[in-house]
Amino acid sequence: MSVPPSSSTSGAAPASPGALARFGHFQLLRVVGRSAQSVLWLAMEDGQDQELWLLVAARPLPTPAALQQWREIAGRAARTAHPGLADVRALGAEGLLPWLCYVRGESVTLSEMISPSGLPPRETLRGLPQVLQGLGVAHDGALVHGDLQPWSLVRDAQERWSLLGLGLSFQAQAQAELERGSDERQRAVDHDLLSLGLCLHWALCGRPALAEPDIGAAAARLPPRGQESVRLPWREDLRLDEPLRTLVDRATARQLRQRYGNARTFEQALGAWLRGHGGPDLLPLLLDRVRQGGLLPSRPQQTRLLERLDLLAPTARIEQLAEQLIEDESLTLELLRQANQAGMRGSLGEGSGTILTLRRAVALIGTDGVRRATRGLRAWPGQLDADAAQTLQAALHRVRQAGVLARALRPAGYDAELVTVLVLLQSLGLLVLLHHLPSPMQQVRRLMQPGGGEDGEPARAPLGERAAALAVLGFEIDQVGLALLRAWGFDVAALWMARPLPSDALPPRRDRDVDLLRATASCALELVVHEGQPWALQVQGVRRVEQRYGRLLGVDEPSLLRALGELSPRRDLAPEAAGVVDSIPPSLTDSAVPADAAEGRNAPPTSDGLQPPAGVKESGGGLAAALARRQRPVDGDPPGR
Missing domain, CATH: 1.10.3210.10 (Hypothetical protein af1432)
Known part of the structure; x- marks a missing residue:
């Protein structure tokens, strides 16, 4: 939906030759991005020689009372200061149509950077932890974005990323404001994180998920509202390491409980991957946390x-x-x-x-x-x-x-x-x-x-x-x-x-x-x-342990089972x-148990919950006695000290 022409008076300055249209006291140069909820324009203000990002709602608000409520929300969002949130230069409305304005400078949007073959992973992710930190601050203040798109993410000349549009989506914010601790608010937070995950998917693949350029529409096709699924494709030109694939696919997972629960968890995962999966920056972080909170708390006794x-x-x-x-x-x-x-x-x-x-x-x-x-x-x-x-x-x-x-x-x-x-x-x-x-x-x-397999989803x-x-x-x-x-x-x-x-x-x-x-x-x-x-589960698990370690340590399945049985008391x-x-x-x-074992078929337990294997006699004397029947390896004597 295009922005309607300005309702300004006839005395307003005419549009410059390079402008497509006017909107109030702004000259609209070109559309940068469009969704069902908003449109981002490259614009200039009358009398100013400075390019701006002008973000305009796609639909007017229903009443002047709703507009006044929006001004309060947008003002609170504009006062939320964080490097990951773009500074709002001005906010206002033309009639009942809200808008936010930002200084462009030398910044560029993520959508303008994406090529058909996608972006290099580190170039895509390097500044996003800062955006997620800012998003976490906003969520803590009961603010949600509601329309996060690739053109909402902008990078400046110093390669610092920030987020446009916080506070513009009146509909998303109104849902989140129903009750501060309500499920609606959490769903709005989850929608922001899912939208960012879909933006990452688009940036790495070079094409939008589900062939849907509107991230909000794509998110609506995923659970809990839809039944589609999104995962990074396996392509010859898309060679991503396993940790990164897992990280991005988790952000768009079908099951809600698999996705990131909050912005800080998402930010932590991105930051750790950028550091090289716990590389040189991990140690100072851990030591600092240990110094502040101790290694482990002492036992109550x-x-x-x-x-x-x-x-x-x-x-x-x-x-x-x-x-x-x-x-x-x-x-x-x-x-x-x-x-x-x-x-x-x-x-x-x-x-x-x-x-x-x-x-x-x-x-x-x-x-x-x-x-x-x-x-x-x-x-x-x-x-x-x-x-x-x-x-x-x-x-x-x-x-x-x-x-x-x-x-x-x-x-x-x-x-x-x-x-x-x-x-x-x-x-x-x-x-x-x-x-x-x-x-x-x-x-x-x-x-x-x-x-x-909740909500009709396949088992995972x-x-x-x-x-x-x-x-x-x-x-x-x-x-x-x-x-x-x-x-x-x-x-x-x-x-x-x-x-x-x-x-x-x-x-x-x-x-x-x-x-x-x-x-x-x-x-x-x-x-x-x-x-x-x-x-049944215990026997299968012990059998795997015996297969791995039996020959090396000289232990067999019956002795291991007996040792486990003596742990319970x-x-x-x-x-x-x-x-x-x-x-x-x-x-x-990593252990998978067959369904018949999980049901314990053909293995009725005894009164203490265990059934000794055939040929193994009950005996006391503690764990040392239980392992006394250790089988010695065939190719060597026990090592010395």
């Missing part, structure tokens, strides 16, 4: 731990102290951090290596240093709300259970405390993210769960850990822990053992101690996922976590 330390310290051996300290993951990590600082570890002399046991850490720091470290921890739950604290508590409980399994799984001659610490270090990235980024991690977990297979993390965070979960450990001074061998084995990688052969220790901790973490599951390891372990998905691992 910290007071009792201090009391036990005061009783034990005068006469206890270091081994006894270490057994008490390792119950608190936050304290364990803090002591390892302090013990591995360059100045502290340097007192042991050259070649001392990374300190990976609490025995050595306590011997180096001393009991007074342990007390200071304990009192310096943040109290539970730190900065978390109740739901996030429950999720972190459940994850900590799984780590403790995996530590128990690792002690039983370790081959003869290897230190029990060392493998327990390695389990914690391999879980460090997950725990830190659950503490510092609980909302994005919630979205990661949702993507790792299968879709239920769950994403793997790597794909889900890259889609939400822009980097892999393990990179967080490794970045922190590097900052603490861990050497190459320690970093190797502190990284869990990828789910799609085969365990190494038994040729190095560091490989065997790494595999032991990884096996325990993969095995603990299946604790408490129905018998050990909930006294973390009584405060009882009942919340199932509040998070069983694991951040």
Whole structure:
């Protein structure tokens, strides 16, 4: 729809030869973009030698009262200052037709930059995190855009991006204003984020999604209003890496729960991809967050731990102290951090290596240093709300259970405390993210769960850990822990053992101690996922673990099943976590279970929920006894220390 001619008086200056028409005191030079809701013109103001962006509503407002309400909303939007939001030069109306005006300068719109073959990814995305930051500020102030188009995004001569048009769409804003916390407002926010995702799709592909040049019309054809789907095509001339594809496709996903929940999560994913999936800018960001909020909050039983330390310290051996300290993951990590600082570890002399046991850490720091470290921890739950604290508590409980399994799984001659610490270090990235980024991690977990086919949508297979993390965070979960450990001074061998084995990688052969220790901790973490599951699911999961690690660690399926069965009574390891372990998905691992196994067919459980496999006798004696039937590998003796 074209803008109607101006209703100005006959004394207005005539249009210049290069102008298409007049609109009030503006000369309209050319149309830059058009949608069902608005039109963007390149314009000039009478008496001014300056090009402007003039954004005009496509339809007049129904009443003068609605126009007055629009002026209030548009004025509030114009006063929302952020580098990602373009500065409004003026706002007004011709009759009942609203308009916004911006100085063009040397800026250019995204729509003018897009070529038929698309734009280079980094050129497209480099400035958009700033736009998303501004959009997040607007959403926080109950402002929505409502008509985000490629020509709404402009880049200036300094390659800074900003957003035009906030406050123009009276219809979208009126819906959002119905109730500040209403579903309507959230739908308006979701529409803004979906529209930006469709703009990215267009910019990368060189053509609009669904062959629809009006982003608003394309968005209406996607759920929840439509039934279409949009994904980046696979073309020879469109070579995008997997993380970027996942990131953009998530913004336009069919299922609402897969999309970005807010502008800041979208901005974080874009920014992380631009940094190179957790590259050099990730470490300073994490260290800053850790300095402000602590690594992890201390367990609720910290007071009792201090009391036990005061009783034990005068006469206890270091081994006894270490057994008490390792119950608190936050304290364990803090002591390892302090013990591995360059100045502290340097007192042991050259070649001392990374300190990976609490025995050595306590011997180096001393009991007074342990007390200071304990009192310096943040109290539970730190900065978390109740739901996030429950999720972190459940994850900590799984780590403790995996530590128990690792002690039983370790081959003869290897230190029990060392493998327990390695389990914690391999879980460090997950725990830190659950503490510092609980909302994005919630979205990661949702993507790792299968879709239920709501609202007539087809069922969706769950994403793997790597794909889900890259889609939400822009980097892999393990990179967080490794970045922190590097900052603490861990050497190459320690970093190797502190990284869990990828789910799609085969365990190494038994040729190095560091490989065997790494595999032991990884096996325990993969095995603990299946604790408490129905018998059919547990058998299938344990069978996969045995196929990966059985020959390397000398364990078989019956002994692993028995070890899992003995974990259930050990909930006294973390009584405060009882009942919340199932509040998070069983694991951040890739595992698919057939439907018949999920139903538990032909596998009636016993009274305790487990059915021992044929040929395996019930026996007590703890996990060590349960693994006593370990099968020795055929091609080698157990390694030494």
